[in-house]
Amino acid sequence: MMPTEIWLIFIISICIVGSIVALELKDILSSIIAVGVVGLGIAVSFLILQAPDLAVVQFVFEIFAVIILVRAFLKKDYHKEEPSTINKVLVGVTLITLGAIFYLSLSVFKLLPPFGQPLFETAQYYVQNGATDTGAANLVSAIILDYRAYDTLGEVTVLFAAILGTLTILRIKKSKNSQEVTNEK
Amino acid sequence: MIVYILCFVLFLVGLYGVLTKRDLVKIILSVGIMGYAANLFLILFAYKSDSFYPILTEGKENLSRVDPLPQALVLTSIVIELGTTALLVALAIKLYQKYKTFDITKIRRLSG
Amino acid sequence: MKNNQGMSIIVKTVTRVSVWLMVLYAWYIILHGHLTPGGGFGGGVIFAIAMLNVLLAYGSEFTEKWLKIRLLHDIEAASILLFLIVGILGISVLGGFLTNFILKGKLYELISAGTIPIFNILIGIKVAMSLFLAVLILAKTNIENGGEV
Incomplete structure (x- = not known):
């Protein structure tokens, strides 16, 4: 090891x-x-x-x-x-089910390649040509902002949507209501 | 192989929390733990022994490098996870304001 | 309501100095994203933590006046628009969406790699603004009362 x-x-x-x-x-x-x-x-x-x-x-x-x-x-x-x-029975059933899942999936891990010897071969192209294609020394940033920039655009959109959802959920009639509460007190 | 199994155990611990816990905050934390395990598994799977980080340094261009592609995928996944966490927190706060409790069984009963 | 007043004067004074160092570090991480570990995502979060420092030390009322929240919302939306515009410029110059159309320059130099530093800056601003606005709205929400429609 x-x-x-x-x-x-x-x-x-x-x-x-x-x-x-x-x-x-x-x-x-x-x-x-x-x-x-x-x-x-x-x-x-x-x-x-x-x-x-x-x-x-x-x-x-x-x-x-x-x-x-x-x-x-x-x-x-x-x-x-x-x-x-919650009753103890449900916890017991959940634990037994998860244990069964764990035991049954052990054989799957034997099929995986051993640790430290990956199967991916596409990496070789990025490692060899990434610097000349994009001019960036950081190959990860070359991938997320050049080869797969469309991916990043989608990711930024998802972040935008999530934050917009947060703002929308928490903002509903908040300011008015809190003023009324303070006035009543 | 032991590393893969341990990573899977971490995922199962998160799944256990989602299935059995009744507190909304605990459920949010469990979802976060499952996300960590998934991210870690991708990076474990891409690791190549005796290789270096995929960032070129001057004069050492020809070293063996690990796969940069899963790292790029996980980088975006971490960011989305934080946005989702913020959204879940907002929903939990809204539920608390309405029902004065974080217990999801009580919330279900009150909704009637 | 007491929380909105902020912390003691010692914390405020230290914050006033250290925030600028944190902002400087965040911009260092963002601008060197194509050379060293980091980039738009990491640097953006450090930027957001710097603004969060102001929020924790001074309270939300002062922060809203000082940082002009409407402006932050506009910057947040504008950054994603600029991302799209730079991507569409790629179509008109080289014929592909989000293509790297600026000259690559020399490897290992700060001004190199074409559009990658521009995208890094835009993503950094986007991440910083959106995370800070989310925390600000969480900080303003009173969990006990208020907000009930």
């Missing part, structure tokens, strides 16, 4: 533990921070997997997501997970 693989096993195990902790804690602030740990672990594993571009973006996005979630859900009184009304 290569040292890269050992490091990855270590970091992904931390991520799994972090996500279980995040889901099982009753306290919402702790859950959000635990998910932040998972995201930063993913950023470190991107760095180990030779993707510094993704590591930078994942790192700043994780910080931003944690700020959004904390700002949104912790306003005045401290929010705790409400005592669950």
Whole structure:
């Protein structure tokens, strides 16, 4: 086994533990921070997997997501997970089903190529001709903004739509109503 | 192969959260975890041993590089994930203002 | 309502200095997107975090006056339009949508790679403005009351 693989096993195990902790804690602030740990672990594993571009973006996005979630859900009184009304049977059935899925899919992973020997061959064209075709040293940015710029246009449109949806949902008659509330008090 | 399996376990943990949790904030966090696992799996699948990052540096043009294409795909996917998270947060806040609870079973009962 | 007043004077003074350093770093990341890791997405988020710093330190009322929210909305919409216009210019010059039609220049130089730095700048502005506006509207929303139609 290569040292890269050992490091990855270590970091992904931390991520799994972090996500279980995040889901099982009753306290919402702790859950959000635990998910932040998972995201930063993913950023470190991107760095180990030779993707510094993704590591930078994942790192700043994780910080931003944690700020959004904390700002949104912790306003005045401290929010705790409400005592669950779910019965234990449903949790048991879900766990057994997920375990069965995991056990049955183990044989699929044997069919995959071993770690570190990918099947993709199109990369060779980009690596060899990317710099001369586009003039950019960063091949990832050459792909997203030149070879596949149409993809990026669609992505920007999706982001625009998502943010527009956020603004629309939260803005409905908000200013008027809050003024009335303050006047009544 | 162990790395792939661990990544799949991370995905299943997120799926477990979506299926069993009744708190809206927990569900949003679980969806985020599933997104992380999917992104990580694409990058794991593209890793080539003894290769370097796909960013050329002066004088070292001929080194072996990892595949830049999945990295470009994941880069856009991360951004969209954040936009979706913001949208989900807005919906959750709106539901809370209407029903004064984050529990989805109670929300269903109140809608009548 | 108390949250809208912002934090103490120490935080405000430190913020006033450090915001410009963060904006400078964000522009460094955006402009070197075709040479080093980063680019429009990462730099745009750092830009948004810099503006978010102002929001957290000074409160939403001051921020809305200082940053001219209408202008930010216009910039956000204009950046996506400029992206399309640059793409359509590619049709008229080289015959393909979003083609790299400007001279490539020399590898490893700041001004090179044709339209890639332009797209990086536009995407950086777009990401920064849209994320900041989303956080601003989340910060202004009172989760307890208000907003009920």
